[in-house]
Each structure stands twice: as C-alpha cells, then as structure tokens.
Amino acid sequence: MVAAQVIGVGSYAPERRLDNAELSRTVETSDAWIRERTGIGERRIAAPDEAASDLATAAAKRALAVAGLQPNDIDMVMVATVTGDRPLPATAAIVQRKLGITNRCGAFDLAAACAGFVYGLGLGNALIGQGQCRHVLVIGVEVLSRFVNWEDRTTCVLFGDGAGAVVLGPGAAEAPAGIDGVHLHCQGSMSHLLTIPAGGSEKPASGASLAEREHYVRMEGQDVFRVAVKELASACLSAIDALQMTTSDVDWVVAHQANERILEAVAQRSGIPFERFFRNIARYGNTSSASIPLALDEAYRSGSLEPGSKLVLCALGAGIAWGSCVLRWQLPKPTPQPTRQRGESPSESVA
Ligand code: UT7
DSSP, X not given: OOOEEEEEEEEEOOSEXXXXXXXXXXXXXXXXXXXXXXXXXXXXXXXTTOOHHHHHHHHHHHHHHHHTOOGXXXXXXXXXXXXXXXXXXXXXXXXXXXHTOOSOOEEEEEOOXXXXXXXXXXXXXXXXXXXXXXXXXXXXXXXXXXXXXXXXXXXHTTXXXXXXXXXXXXXXXXXXXXXXXXXXXXXXXXXXXXXXXXSSSSSXXXXXXXXXXXXXXXXXXXXXXXXXXXXXXXXXXXXHHHTTOOGGGOSEEEEOOSOHHHHHHHHHHHTOOGGGBOOXXXXXXXXXXXXXXXXXXXXXXXXXXXXXXXEEEEEEEGGGEEEEEEEEOOSXXXXXXXXXXXXXXXXXXXX
C-alpha cells in the first residue's frame, strides 16, 4: 500500500488580535493568570464577515500553492471542524465552491473536535493508500469565538480562530511512508467533560437555551487536563513504538496547542525533551481542529522542518477523542517570502 505524504501546507489566521490585557478589561482575569496557567498571550478573532469556510479557503489556497497544484487536481476535500458555517451543507462543500473546484470530487466535514485534523490525516492516508484518491485536501478550521461565552472567564480566555491545511499526495514507493503509525481513539464515557450543550438535535438553539447560554463551550478543565496528559503521552509513544522508533528519533512533536502546561507534562511523561515540542499557543490560543495544521505550517515556514524530519503529531479534545501519528516530512525548506501583506499569518498573503 502506498502511504501518503504531505506535499503542501498552508494556514490562515484572522487579522484581529485580542490580547490578554484587552480581554482583562471585559472579564475578570489577568494577563499573569492566563500566561501562567495556559501560556496564551493573545488569540485571533474572525471578522464579522468571515466564516469558517473563508478561513479554510485561504489556508487551502496556500497549501495548494506550495503543492504546485490547481484546485481541480484535488480528489477529496475534508474539513475538520466543530464550528462550520451552517448545520447544512457541509463546510467542505462551501470550501470546494470557494476554491473553484468543479471536478465534483467528494467533500465532507469531520467532527472529532481538537483531534479532527489527526483523524483527517489518518483517513486521507487510507484513501490514498487504497488508490481511491490521489490528492486529498485536509483542512482544520475553527471560529470558536462565536461559540464561547465571553462572560465566562474559565473558557473565553482559552480559545481562538484560525485554519490550517495540508495537501496529501502519494509517496514514492521506495521512500519511507510519509504518514504512519496512525492511532485514533475515543472514550465516549467522558463526552460530558467538554461540550456545547445546545444547538444540536438534543437541544435546538431555541430562545430559552440561548438565554441560558447553552450553545457555548463548557469544560471541566481539570478533568480534561488530566486525561490529556495521560492519553497524549501514551499516544505519542504508541505512534513511535509502531514504527520501531525511539523517543530520540523524534525531531519535533507537533501537538494540539491547548495548554503549555499540558505539553510540559506530556514531555515529562513521554520522555521526549520539551524543546522538541513545537509551540505557538502564545499567539493563537486553542484553535481546536486548526491547531496542528497551523503549527505545522508555522514550523515549515520558519525553516524548522527539513526533508527527513520525523514528526509526532498528537491531539486530544471533546469526545474525549484523541489520536497520534508519525509524519516523515518530505517538503524542502521554503524559499524566503517577501514581507507579509496583511500581517496576519505565518503564511504568505492570500493568493
Ligand atoms: O482543547 C481541548 C482540550 N482542552 C484542554 O486540554 C484544556 C485542559 N484544561 C486546562 O487547560 C486547564 O484546566 C484550564 C486552563 C482550563 C484551567 O486551569 P487550572 O489551572 O486547571 O485552573 P482551575 O480551573 O483549577 O482554576 C483555578 C482558579 C479558580 O479559582 P479558585 O476556585 O481557586 O478561587 C478559578 O476560578 O483560577 C480561577 N480562574 C481564573 N482566574 C483568572 C479560572 N479561570 C480564570 C481566569 N482568570 N481566566
């Protein structure tokens, strides 16, 4: 079976920055608390006219440009999100239209919360491996700013908006697999720990539930913290073990950016040095499905990744769902880009 590799990567973050100082003027919190407890300094907030599909399309255009592909070269559009444009249709269908893809390729959304992008990589890898698709676009996007209660300091300081995308293509038969050691898990018995109670079929977003603010994120933070440390450390080691690698073979861990203290604890528990954990939570906060591809793109654009770099990707979130894989990086380092135009993103300005 031919394994997939990443042949293009891109990201997009909205222009508006909301820093801790500004937030502490509207809710009872402080820059010191947020930094110390989470590592977050600021987050991006989508403009009123930006929906998830807009962020996703911008990130996807950048990934296509790196891959040197045209929109109609894509055989499948996958959008990992829990904050899509609408309940119907899938945000992936809207992204397909906005990208100008007219080849009638498949397009669907994938809801595994913060683990969604890793689930998408696993699925894209399988589709390419089976020969069903040649080029798969896997996007992670969230506009969580519309789903947090801005009066609840226990959640509103954590989340931000953004998008990241990769194009997957078939790897050379003789080369080591690009994506490998994929592990995907969920423990539904913990599904109450991180939830948006209303807005679905169980509790439609009626006037009553809006008043109760039930269509906003709620989280049992400490419980999620504990399970995150335990399962992420174990998921990293499972992916490494599956490839008969050791922790010293790992060049970078690109983990879901939920809390810097979680990353520190995962490093300690897994035995992978903390310096090898790529971190950008300070500038984006927790962007759920978008977090890993946003970090991956930033690592790529900063020149931190080289062909042959061995990355461990891992994420955990609502569900409680989690996953991990090993990604052997194969893209050459990027050529230096001219000055960014909108000052908003780790990537070059939108094509
Ligand atoms: O992306 C999906 C996965 N998500 C995660 O992995 C998140 C996991 N959880 C966490 O990252 C952490 O649990 C939080 C960052 C959410 C919270 O940090 P914590 O260290 O667990 O704080 P805590 O909930 O134990 O709260 C400690 C204190 C409380 O006050 P008292 O009861 O000790 O007086 C809170 O009321 O901090 C208070 N607090 C705040 N104070 C200032 C909670 N939020 C804030 C705030 N500013 N924003």
